[in-house]
Amino acid sequence: MSVFQQVLIGPLKDIGSNPAFFGEVVIGGILAGMLYSLVALGFVLIFKASGVFNFAQGVMVLFAALTLVGLIERGAGVWVALAATALVMIVLAFAIERAVLRPLVNQPQIILFMATIGLNFFLEGFGEMLWGANVKKLDVGIPDRSFMAAGMQINQLELSAGGIAAILVVVLAIFFQKTRIGRALRAVADDHEAALSIGIPLKTIWVVVWSVAGLVAIVAGIMWGAKSGVQFSLSLIALKALPVLILGGFESVPGAIVGGLIIGVGEKIGEVYWGPLVGGAIENWFAYVLALAFLLIRPQGLFGEKIIERV
Amino acid sequence: MGDLLTVNNIEVIYDHVILVLKGVSLRVPEGGIVALLGANGAGKSTTLKAISGLLRTERGDVTKGAIEFHGATIHRHPPDEVVRRGIVQVMEGRHVFEHLSVEENLLTGAYTRRSGGETRRDLDMVYGYFPRLTHRRNVAAGYISGGEQQMLAIGRALMAHPKLMLLDEPSMGLAPMLVAEIFDIVGRLNREEGVAVLLAEQNATIALKHAQHGYVMESGRIVLEGDAKTISENEDIKEFYLGLSGVGQRKSYRDVKHYRRRKRWLS
Ligand SMILES: Nc1ncnc2c1ncn2[C@@H]1O[C@H](COP(=O)(O)OP(=O)(O)OP(=O)(O)O)[C@@H](O)[C@H]1O
Ligand SMILES: [Mg+2]
Numbered sequence: 001m002s003v004f005q006q007v008l009i010g011p012l013k014d015i016g017s018n019p020a021f022f023g024e025v026v027i028g029g030i031l032a033g034m035l036y037s038l039v040a041l042g043f044v045l046i047f048k049a050s051g052v053f054n055f056a057q058g059v060m061v062l063f064a065a066l067t068l069v070g071l072i073e074r075g076a077g078v079w080v081a082l083a084a085t086a087l088v089m090i091v092l093a094f095a096i097e098r099a100v101l102r103p104l105v106n107q108p109q110i111i112l113f114m115a116t117i118g119l120n121f122f123l124e125g126f127g128e129m130l131w132g133a134n135v136k137k138l139d140v141g142i143p144d145r146s147f148m149a150a151g152m153q154i155n156q157l158e159l160s161a162g163g164i165a166a167i168l169v170v171v172l173a174i175f176f177q178k179t180r181i182g183r184a185l186r187a188v189a190d191d192h193e194a195a196l197s198i199g200i201p202l203k204t205i206w207v208v209v210w211s212v213a214g215l216v217a218i219v220a221g222i223m224w225g226a227k228s229g230v231q232f233s234l235s236l237i238a239l240k241a242l243p244v245l246i247l248g249g250f251e252s253v254p255g256a257i258v259g260g261l262i263i264g265v266g267e268k269i270g271e272v273y274w275g276p277l278v279g280g281a282i283e284n285w286f287a288y289v290l291a292l293a294f295l296l297i298r299p300q301g302l303f304g305e306k307i308i309e310r311v
Numbered sequence: 312m313g314d315l316l317t318v319n320n321i322e323v324i325y326d327h328v329i330l331v332l333k334g335v336s337l338r339v340p341e342g343g344i345v346a347l348l349g350a351n352g353a354g355k356s357t358t359l360k361a362i363s364g365l366l367r368t369e370r371g372d373v374t375k376g377a378i379e380f381h382g383a384t385i386h387r388h389p390p391d392e393v394v395r396r397g398i399v400q401v402m403e404g405r406h407v408f409e410h411l412s413v414e415e416n417l418l419t420g421a422y423t424r425r426s427g428g429e430t431r432r433d434l435d436m437v438y439g440y441f442p443r444l445t446h447r448r449n450v451a452a453g454y455i456s457g458g459e460q461q462m463l464a465i466g467r468a469l470m471a472h473p474k475l476m477l478l479d480e481p482s483m484g485l486a487p488m489l490v491a492e493i494f495d496i497v498g499r500l501n502r503e504e505g506v507a508v509l510l511a512e513q514n515a516t517i518a519l520k521h522a523q524h525g526y527v528m529e530s531g532r533i534v535l536e537g538d539a540k541t542i543s544e545n546e547d548i549k550e551f552y553l554g555l556s557g558v559g560q561r562k563s564y565r566d567v568k569h570y571r572r573r574k575r576w577l578s
Pocket of ligand 1: 325326329331349350351352353354355356357358369370371403513
């Protein structure tokens, strides 16, 4: 009875007794979750359009952030640096298509996966060679200050980052639904041979998805870098993206977004309210345990694309 | 009438070792309908894919001979370039984009068309030929019937404004009435829009009814060629390809075919 009380009633009472603090925890979770969503989104885009599981997605975030910080440190204005970083990520997409994907076209998926592992180490080393390996603070000009709203303390920087991520998602959604290239991307994801048969060039599509994944990586890099500094550990958030993918489904864009938010909020709530009961560190394993549970119950993920089966 | 397409003694090898086409030659005249007949595994689809350039995604390669369209060699071009030049393949098994709506499927067909202004008119043209697609325009293509999917696949190809359409077994798995309806529309497209058609079919009866000229393939070779009437009157053809034996029974390849196709997808 007392265990039951401790595990269920206690934390819930805490939540009820201070809803403003609970709100803060949830907002913190949403912001962390958005970051996971963005990284997972990069994975999903590339996986859908080319069947490649891009191991290097996390490092792309690091590389984008390093480039951005490096440019700002060398005196570029924030907007100039942003535009230049975007350009770098697009050039990178072209280079990857030319040097990695095109020569390996028609090879088994595992070979392409291994190629992205190589890409991962290359980008890591290349980024550090260009910009150095020490931790850098990314300053995009938004003050790291908090204000009060509805009794909750809200961080201005985090709020802006969340806003930017939300805008990015909306823009991407419109791009996919309404534009000619976006439609072609979805067509390729559905049936790449049919897409070829009506003249959609896969090369172009690959460059586009890798570019979009690169742009998403910039936003993720900004969110993380502004808060915790740009450093090697950034590439490890890719490991958090994996449970997000399992939760949301590997091929689902909404899945990546919702999955990221669920994990972000879930682990924060778990950590704050249930953490003390087990000595903390729930944040470290919550995502994986949830993913494992999902693998057992719903392996296609929350939003795993419907397999249309006509008879 | 001049030749639109000439396939000149081509050899096709899959995976560097599997020789599938052993010297295939054929021609399609401007504005004509040409039937390419043959049983399972004869090499009809391979021939069409060699022309459209889709072969390479299946690790196949044209190792000898040449394919010319409007007098220019095309067998080294990637599929999108071939489409831009005016050849579109409608693949066997329809291959619609299942998660895209019917209209979105059609719009993707216009991918290679630069001028967006014509798209609306082209859509109306396609809906005009395939009125059944009109009320299904906002439905995901995965949920429409097989016959509608075949119509959609043809309509999608039409959106690219082809001069030559490579049609791979449009009759597959469809009821005879529907097959007749689809072939009539293809015939109209040919007459009214001037689209030439190279038609791969196992159903020789209906194919020869619409084609002016025919080729019969067997194990990667053309074994017979002639105008449609001559071919349909040939005794061997009657027996083996029209599925009519001397006593008038029909042979069916369908069941065998399904089994074989499953097997190939898995490999
Ligand atoms: N990707 C491939 N790799 C290796 N062999 C292949 C491949 N595709 C087809 N083949 C082989 O090439 C031969 C011709 O196949 P193709 O699909 O061209 O025949 P088809 O005349 O279209 O037959 P169907 O009427 O069954 O569609 C068959 O023996 C087939 O097994
Ligand atoms: Mg075939």
